[in-house]
Amino acid sequence: MASKNQGSTPRALVIEDIKVDSVIILRMLEKLNCEATVARNGKEAVDLFLKGKTFDIVLSDQDMPIMTGPEAVVKIRAMGATQVKIVGVSADFGGMEAFMQAGADVFVPKPIKFETLESMLQEVIQKKNMHG
Amino acid sequence: MDYSNLRRQIISMKKSLFDQGYLDEQFNQLEELQDDSSPNFVEEVVALFFKDSSRLLTNIEQALEKYPQDFYRLDSLVHQFKGSGSSIGAVRMKNECSMFKAHCNNRNLEGCRRSLQKMKREHATLKQKLETYFQLLRQVGPRERAVNSWK
Numbered sequence: 001m002a003s004k005n006q007g008s009t010p011r012a013l014v015i016e017d018i019k020v021d022s023v024i025i026l027r028m029l030e031k032l033n034c035e036a037t038v039a040r041n042g043k044e045a046v047d048l049f050l051k052g053k054t055f056d057i058v059l060s061d062q063d064m065p066i067m068t069g070p071e072a073v074v075k076i077r078a079m080g081a082t083q084v085k086i087v088g089v090s091a092d093f094g095g096m097e098a099f100m101q102a103g104a105d106v107f108v109p110k111p112i113k114f115e116t117l118e119s120m121l122q123e124v125i126q127k128k129n130m131h132g
Numbered sequence: 133m134d135y136s137n138l139r140r141q142i143i144s145m146k147k148s149l150f151d152q153g154y155l156d157e158q159f160n161q162l163e164e165l166q167d168d169s170s171p172n173f174v175e176e177v178v179a180l181f182f183k184d185s186s187r188l189l190t191n192i193e194q195a196l197e198k199y200p201q202d203f204y205r206l207d208s209l210v211h212q213f214k215g216s217g218s219s220i221g222a223v224r225m226k227n228e229c230s231m232f233k234a235h236c237n238n239r240n241l242e243g244c245r246r247s248l249q250k251m252k253r254e255h256a257t258l259k260q261k262l263e264t265y266f267q268l269l270r271q272v273g274p275r276e277r278a279v280n281s282w283k
Contacts, residue, residue: 020181020216027165027173063211091215111158111219114165 010124012036013053015045015060015069016089021110025059028117041065042072049076055084056124059112062090062098069095070102077103085124135272142268149265154258159221175266181220182259188213189252196244206244207236213251225254 012034016022022038029036037055039045041064058076060069067075073086088099088107096107108116149155159174166173192209195202214229228251235243 018212018216018219019184020177021219023177023180024162024165024219027170030170031165031167063208091218092211110215111161114161 008128010034010056010121010128011054012121013039013045013048013055013058015039015042015058015064015072017041017061017064021061025112025117028112028114031114032118032121034121042067042069042075045072046075046079049079049081054081056128057120058084058086059089059117060086060099060104061110062088062092062095068098070098070104073099073102073104085120087120138268138271142265142272145261145265145268149261153224154261155221156223157221158218162220175269178220178262178266181216181222182255184216185213185255189248189255192248192251196241196248201239201241201244203236203239207233210236222254222258225251225258228254 012029014022014025014029014036016025016038017040026036026038034057037048037053039048042060043066045058045060046067058073060072062069069088069090073088076084076086085106086099086104088095088102088104089110089112090096090099090107091110093109099107106120146155149159162174162177188209192206192213195206195209210229210232214226214233217225217229228247232244232247232251235241235247
C-alpha cells in the first residue's frame with residue numbers, strides 16, 4: 001500500500017498481549033506494507049512514547065495485564081500525542097465507551113477485518129501525505 | 133492419491149467444518165493472509181492457538197478447583213480463550229466460552245464446570261479435525277496451499 005503513495009511507510013503500534021491476535025494483526029500490517037511494533041501491554045506502549053517513538057496509528061486491545069488499553073490511551077494523549085490515530089480493538093462491545101472516553105479516535109470489534117484495517121491505513125496515509 | 137481427488141477431499145473437509153459450525157468466516161480471512169511469502173501462515177497461527185489455549189484450559193481448570201473461586205479471574209481467562217478462538221474462526225468454542233462467562237456472571241460453579249468440559253471436548257475435536265485438514269493440505273505442496281483455492 002505504501003508503495004502506491006508518496007510519503008514514508010506508515011508506522012503502526014500494536015498493543016496486544018494475546019500472541020495469536022498480535023501475529024494476525026502483524027501479518028495484516030505486513031501485507032499492507034506497514035511497519036509495525038508490538039507492545040505486550042499498555043505500559044510497554046506508554047514507555048515507547050516516553051522514549052520518543054512516534055507512530056501514525058495505534059491499534060490497542062482493551063484488557064491487558066499491568067495497564068489496560070484505555071489507561072494507555074489516556075496517558076498517550078496526555079503526553080501530547082494528539083495526532084496519532086488511536087484505534088480501540090476489543091471483542092467486548094462495552095470497550096467502545098472506555099476507549100472513546102479515553103481519547104481513542106475509533107473503536108472496532110475483534111477480530112479486526114483486513115478491509116477495515118486497510119481503509120483506516122489509507123486514511124492515515126492520505127493525512128500524512130497532506131501534511132508532508 | 134491423485135491431485136484432483138485430494139483437492140476434492142480438502143474442499144469437502146473445509147465445507148464440512150463450516151457446515152457443522154466448527155469454523156466461520158474468520159478462518160477464510162486467515163487463509164486470505166496466506167501467500168507465497170508466508171505459505172504456512174494459517175497452520176502456524178492455528179498451532180499457536182492450540183498451544184496457548186491448552187495452557188489456558190489448564191489454568192481455567194486449576195482456577196475452578198481453588199476455593200473460594202475467583203470468578204473475576206475465571207472470566208478473564210475465558211475471555212482470553214474466547215478472543216483468540218474468535219481470531220481463528222473457532223465458532224463453537226467461542227459460543228461455549230460465552231456460556232461459561234454467563235455462568236461466571238451468575239457465580240454458578242457447576243455451570244462453569246459443565247461448560248469447561250464442553251470447551252475441552254470442542255477444543256480436542258477441532259484440533260483433530262484441523263490437524264487432518266492441514267495434513268491433506270501439506271500433500272498438495274506449498275505453492276498450492278499459498279494460492280488458497282480451497283473455497
